[in-house]
Amino acid sequence: MKTVRFCILGAGPSGLAFAAALKRAGCDSFLVLEKQAEAGGLCRSAMVDGSPLDVGGGHFLDLRRVRALELLFEFMPRDEWREYRRISTIRIRGVEIEHPLEGNLWQFATSDQLDFLESIARAGCVRGEPEPATFDSWIRWKLGDRIAEEYMLPYNRKLWSLPLSDLGIDWLHKLPSVSFREVLLSVLQRKSQGTLPAHGRFLYPRAHGYGEVWRRIAQSLSDRFIPSYSLRSIDMEKRIIDGAIKAEFIVNTIPWTLWPRLTELPEAIRNAVASLVHTGVHVDYHPENVASAAHWIYEPRESEGHHRLLLRHNFCEGARGHWTETNARRSRAPDGTRFVNEFAYPVSTLGKSEAIGAIVDWFRGRGIIGIGRWGTWEHINSDVAVDLALKAAEECLGS
Numbered sequence: 001m002k003t004v005r006f007c008i009l010g011a012g013p014s015g016l017a018f019a020a021a022l023k024r025a026g027c028d029s030f031l032v033l034e035k036q037a038e039a040g041g042l043c044r045s046a047m048v049d050g051s052p053l054d055v056g057g058g059h060f061l062d063l064r065r066v067r068a069l070e071l072l073f074e075f076m077p078r079d080e081w082r083e084y085r086r087i088s089t090i091r092i093r094g095v096e097i098e099h100p101l102e103g104n105l106w107q108f109a110t111s112d113q114l115d116f117l118e119s120i121a122r123a124g125c126v127r128g129e130p131e132p133a134t135f136d137s138w139i140r141w142k143l144g145d146r147i148a149e150e151y152m153l154p155y156n157r158k159l160w161s162l163p164l165s166d167l168g169i170d171w172l173h174k175l176p177s178v179s180f181r182e183v184l185l186s187v188l189q190r191k192s193q194g195t196l197p198a199h200g201r202f203l204y205p206r207a208h209g210y211g212e213v214w215r216r217i218a219q220s221l222s223d224r225f226i227p228s229y230s231l232r233s234i235d236m237e238k239r240i241i242d243g244a245i246k247a248e249f250i251v252n253t254i255p256w257t258l259w260p261r262l263t264e265l266p267e268a269i270r271n272a273v274a275s276l277v278h279t280g281v282h283v284d285y286h287p288e289n290v291a292s293a294a295h296w297i298y299e300p301r302e303s304e305g306h307h308r309l310l311l312r313h314n315f316c317e318g319a320r321g322h323w324t325e326t327n328a329r330r331s332r333a334p335d336g337t338r339f340v341n342e343f344a345y346p347v348s349t350l351g352k353s354e355a356i357g358a359i360v361d362w363f364r365g366r367g368i369i370g371i372g373r374w375g376t377w378e379h380i381n382s383d384v385a386v387d388l389a390l391k392a393a394e395e396c397l398g399s
C-alpha cells in the first residue's frame with residue numbers, strides 16, 4: 001500500500017495546477033492519476049496536418065488572472081506566447097457581424113439595424129418586466145425576438161442540444177453584458193460596445209498548441225504523474241484507491257457522474273449525481289482556410305451541424321486550415337480527422353446548483369475535495385480552473 005497526503009484524480013488544468021501548487025509549497029506527498037496517455041484534459045493539443053490542433057476545441061488564454069498566468073509562465077515563459085485582440089464573428093443574414101451581436105448592430109445594412117433595434121426596444125428588460133428563470137425566456141427578455149430567433153435560440157439549441165427551458169440563468173455571467181443604452185450608443189457611434197466575459201485579449205502559444213504548457217507541467221511532476229491509469233474502485237471511508245493507494249485527501253477533478261461506478265453512495269447523493277447533465281463535443285479538422293479575419297466564427301444556422309469554426313490559420317503561426325466544434329448529439333460521421341470529447345460542457349440545468357452543492361459538501365466531509373470544471377460542474381475556463389486549484393491547494397495545506 002502506497003500512502004500519500006493527496007491523491008489527485010485527473011491531470012487537466014485543475015489537477016495539474018493543484019499538483020504544481022503542492023510542489024511549490026514543498027509538499028511531495030502526492031500522486032496524479034490520469035486516464036489518458038497525456039496530461040492536459042480538454043486543453044490537450046495534437047499535431048494535425050503539420051500544425052497543432054486543440055483537441056478539446058478552441059482554447060485561448062485570458063489575460064486577467066495574474067496568479068494563473070504567473071504559474072503558466074513558469075512553464076511556458078511569456079515570450080513563447082503571442083497576444084491577440086479577439087476577432088470573433090457571427091454568421092447571420094448572409095454576412096459576418098462581430099460578437100457580441102447586440103453591441104455591433106452598426107455592422108449590418110441600415111434596414112437590418114432597424115429590424116434589430118426595434119425588436120430590442122420591445123424586449124422585456126427594456127420595458128421593465130421581471131427577469132425570467134429559464135434560459136429560453138431570458139434570451140427573448142434580454143435581447144428581443146429578432147436576435148433570439150435568428151441567433152441566440154438556434155445557436156444555443158445547437159450548442160447544448162437540450163431544451164433551452166431546462167437551463168437556468170445562474171451561469172449567464174459567461175455571456176457578454178451589453179445594456180440597451182450601449183446598444184443605442186454603438187449604433188450612433190458605429191463602434192463596438194459592452195463587456196465581454198473573457199478573451200477580449202488573449203494569448204496563444206507561438207510555436208505550439210495550447211496543450212504544450214500543460215504537458216510541461218505534467219513533465220515537471222516526473223513519476224508523481226501516472227498517465228493511462230485505469231481507476232476501478234474507491235473505498236470512501238478509508239480513502240483507499242484501487243486497494244493500493246491510501247490518501248489523506250482525494251482531490252477530484254473527474255466528473256462526479258463516474259463515481260457511482262467506483263464506490264457505494266447513499267441514495268440522496270446518488271440521485272443528486274444522476275441529475276447532473278453534460279454534453280460532448282466533436283472537433284473535426286478541415287484543411288481549407290476560411291476567408292475571414294476572425295479567430296473564430298459562431299454558426300447559428302441549424303442546417304449546419306457545427307456551432308463554431310476555429311480559424312487556425314488566423315491564430316496559429318504558420319498553420320493552415322480550420323476546425324469545427326459540434327455537439328456530439330448533432331454530429332454525423334466524420335469525413336476527416338476527428339477528436340471526440342465525451343465530457344465537454346457541464347450543463348447549468350435548473351436545480352443544478354442545489355445538487356452540486358449537496359454533492360460537494362457530502363464528499364468534502366469525507367476528505368474528498370471537488371475542484372475544476374467537473375468538481376464544481378461549472379463550465380469555467382482554464383485560467384479560472386488554475387486560480388481555483390491554487391486556492392484549494394493553499395486551503396488544504398493550511399488545514
Ligand SMILES: Cc1cc2nc3c(=O)[nH]c(=O)nc-3n(C[C@H](O)[C@H](O)[C@H](O)COP(=O)(O)OP(=O)(O)OC[C@H]3O[C@@H](n4cnc5c(N)ncnc54)[C@H](O)[C@@H]3O)c2cc1C
Nearest residue numbers: 010012013014034035041042057059060372373380381382
Ligand atoms: C469547446 C471548449 C472550448 C473551451 N475554450 C476555452 C478557452 O478558450 N480558454 C480557456 O481557458 N478554457 C476554455 N475551455 C475550458 C477548459 O477546457 C477548462 O476550463 C479546463 O479544461 C478545465 O480543466 P479541468 O482540469 O477542470 O477539467 P478537464 O480538462 O476536463 O480535465 C479532467 C481530467 O480528468 C481526466 N479523467 C476523466 N476521467 C478519469 C478517470 N476515470 N480517471 C482518471 N482521470 C480521468 C480527464 O482525462 C482529464 O484529463 C473550453 C472548453 C471547451 C469544451
